[in-house]
Amino acid sequence: MNLWQEYLRPTNLSQALQAFAEASGPILPIAGGTDLLLDLEQGRHSPVHTLVDVTSIVEMTALQVRGAELFIGAALPVNRIVLDTLAGAHAQALTEACNLIAGPQVRNVATLGGNVAHALPAADGTIALLALSAQAEVAFALPKSIGTALAPSARTGVVSGASDNERSRSASTRRVPFKELFIGPGKSSLKHGQELLVGFYLPLSKANQASCFKRIMRPQGVALPIINLAIWLERTNDIISQIRIAVGPGGPTPWSGTQAEKALLGKPLNAETFHAALEALLSQVGFRSSARRASSDYRRHIVSGLFKDVLETAWGRAS
Ligand SMILES: Cc1cc2nc3c(=O)[nH]c(=O)nc-3n(C[C@H](O)[C@H](O)[C@H](O)COP(=O)(O)OP(=O)(O)OC[C@H]3O[C@@H](n4cnc5c(N)ncnc54)[C@H](O)[C@@H]3O)c2cc1C
Numbered sequence: 144m145n146l147w148q149e150y151l152r153p154t155n156l157s158q159a160l161q162a163f164a165e166a167s168g169p170i171l172p173i174a175g176g177t178d179l180l181l182d183l184e185q186g187r188h189s190p191v192h193t194l195v196d197v198t199s200i201v202e203m204t205a206l207q208v209r210g211a212e213l214f215i216g217a218a219l220p221v222n223r224i225v226l227d228t229l230a231g232a233h234a235q236a237l238t239e240a241c242n243l244i245a246g247p248q249v250r251n252v253a254t255l256g257g258n259v260a261h262a263l264p265a266a267d268g269t270i271a272l273l274a275l276s277a278q279a280e281v282a283f284a285l286p287k288s289i290g291t292a293l294a295p296s297a298r299t300g301v302v303s304g305a306s307d308n309e310r311s312r313s314a315s316t317r318r319v320p321f322k323e324l325f326i327g328p329g330k331s332s333l334k335h336g337q338e339l340l341v342g343f344y345l346p347l348s349k350a351n352q353a354s355c356f357k358r359i360m361r362p363q364g365v366a367l368p369i370i371n372l373a374i375w376l377e378r379t380n381d382i383i384s385q386i387r388i389a390v391g392p393g394g395p396t397p398w399s400g401t402q403a404e405k406a407l408l409g410k411p412l413n414a415e416t417f418h419a420a421l422e423a424l425l426s427q428v429g430f431r432s433s434a435r436r437a438s439s440d441y442r443r444h445i446v447s448g449l450f451k452d453v454l455e456t457a458w459g460r461a462s
Contacts, residue, residue: 146183149193156202156341159195160284163337168192170336174218175252177245178261203256203341206230211347214280217256217340221268222247224255233347235460236354236373240271243358245366256340259324262331264398265367265391271356272343273389273397274373277321280341281333284315316341325396352377352385353460355453359445361436367392369437370430370446372453378461383407390446394429402427403450412458420454421447 148168153159163170170193173179182188197203203218206227213233215224221241224230230238244250244258244267258268259279319332321343326332333340348354358371370391377385386407388400402423410416430442 146180147191147194150196151193152196152199154199154201156200156282156339159197159200159339160282162193162195163339164284166193166336170195172197172260172339174198174254174257175220175249177249177253178257197256197339198254203339205342208347209344212344213347214342214344215255216342217259218254219256220251221253221255221258222250225250234271234275234345234354235348236274236356236375236457237268237271237345239356240267240358240371240373243267243356243360243368255343259343260331260333260340262325262327262329262396263367263392264325264328264394264396265371266397267356267358267368267371267391269397270371270389270391271354271373272345273321273399274356274375274387275345275354276375276387277343277345279319279321279324279343280316281319281338282316282341283334283338318344322397322399328395349377351379351461353457355457355460357449357453357456359449367436370442370449372446372449374453374457376454376457376461378458381411383410383412383458388424388450390424390428392431392433398428400424400427407454412454417451417454421450424450 151162153162169189169191171191173194174197179188183191197218200218203216205214205216206219206229207214208229213229215230221244225238225242244253255268258266259272324331324333354373354375356373358368360368373389375387376383386404388403390398390400403420406420406423407416425443430439432438
């Protein structure tokens with residue numbers, strides 16, 4: 144049985160959005176296919192007529208500094224992120240997360256955009272991006288009538304190589320705060336068959352800022368971890384002047400430990416402040432029991448060591 148009827152490989156954003164706008168049947172983006180193909184094959188996904196391969200779209204495979212931000216294309220295989228020096232310098236937690244996803248074969252094709260769009264609350268790249276305050280760039284097709292009516296300056300996200308005709312009818316992009324991408328386990332807020340993740344913007348890192356990602360995994364485990372945790376922090380005169388804590392799966396969507404962040408903000412890191420933060424984290428987090436990975440109680444038990452390890456590593460790196 145064919146899993147799809149038509150496979151398109153656009154080379155720019157305009158062509159991809161045009162395919163979405165003109166689709167006559169169910170249409171989906173595909174990147175590495177490491178999640179989607181299994182879901183289609185095993186009947187966890189409704190049938191699809193057209194797959195739009197986004198991995199040749201130039202704008203979605205860039206990794207570069209843009210102004211005061213780092214842009215990471217959604218269609219970049221995670222292994223490219225692991226090896227990139229800019230990502231290493233400005234998004235260490237993300238490179239650490241990407242380096243732990245699956246094995247080398249999967250990492251060579253699995254993309255960061257696919258990791259995020261799949262919307263699992265413990266996806267490794269997703270948890271790192273949350274701690275790093277990412278913003279997503281989302282592209283959506285403009286109906287032809289609106290697209291042609293807009294002045295060129297009102298349209299963004301146009302990809303070089305697109306013809307004027309293509310540009311006039313497509314490619315508008317917007318920035319979305321990262322958390323707003325998620326509405327439930329496996330459910331993103333992206334409009335299926337209409338919207339694409341183009342990439343992610345992260346603030347550039349300063350000398351007194353650092354991040355760290357670690358996870359706990361079953362010894363023979365592939366795919367998602369028992370628990371993962373990412374922290375970004377800023378250290379000013381031995382005080383935590385900014386901090387963001389992300390834990391997966393701390394809730395139905397990628398989860399931020401806001402109470403633990405409050406407990407640490409403006410304080411030095413020592414045994415007393417760590418324990419206050421741990422208590423705050425445990426009182427807020429909503430670990431669930433999952434048959435394949437771990438019980439909620441076990442996750443509550445092991446999170447303390449992981450939290451301490453990640454926090455101390457980020458703190459040390461920011462010195
Ligand atoms: C053996 C194995 C081990 C794994 N181990 C891990 C692990 O350790 N940690 C982990 O986090 N994950 C793991 N995964 C899951 C998977 O590899 C990752 O989630 C991967 O990053 C998904 O990316 P992809 O490019 O393959 O996505 P795809 O499978 O191509 O797509 C996934 C979903 O995202 C949508 N999509 C893809 N790109 C876009 C886009 N640009 N805009 C909008 N929607 C888009 C697709 O339509 C689909 O719904 C594993 C998978 C396998 C098979």
